[in-house]
Amino acid sequence: MRIRPAAITLTPAAEQRIADLMARAPADAIGVKLSTPRRGCSGLAYSVDYVTEAVPFDEMIETPGGTFFVDGGSILYLVGSVMDWVEDDFAAGFTFANPNAKGACGCGESFTV
Numbered sequence: 001m002r003i004r005p006a007a008i009t010l011t012p013a014a015e016q017r018i019a020d021l022m023a024r025a026p027a028d029a030i031g032v033k034l035s036t037p038r039r040g041c042s043g044l045a046y047s048v049d050y051v052t053e054a055v056p057f058d059e060m061i062e063t064p065g066g067t068f069f070v071d072g073g074s075i076l077y078l079v080g081s082v083m084d085w086v087e088d089d090f091a092a093g094f095t096f097a098n099p100n101a102k103g104a105c106g107c108g109e110s111f112t113v
Helices: 011-024
Strands: 008-010 030-035 046-050 059-063 066-070 081-087 090-099
Touching: 008 011, 008 066, 011 030, 011 059, 011 066, 011 081
Parallel strands: 008 081, 030 066
Antiparallel strands: 030 046, 059 066, 081 090
């Protein structure tokens, strides 16, 4: 059996943010999950939430700070993406370099594939 690469790459800053989130997570949280729900003016958005149970088709990525899950229904939209955590004086949040995104809304909250 060949080991396949993860669908998404996490930068060290994103891994550290996951560790920070898991350090103060609710007691029943087993990890952090990325999904792409339908919303926003472009169709899909990135959503990062705590997860309390593993779902069979979700991808699990072990990081130094905890388990990161990628929603099984979102993987095709995210393959090859890089997830980063960026902070400056005025804002902080996860950012995504997604080679599958064909466009995004002006505010950056949603994207199309």
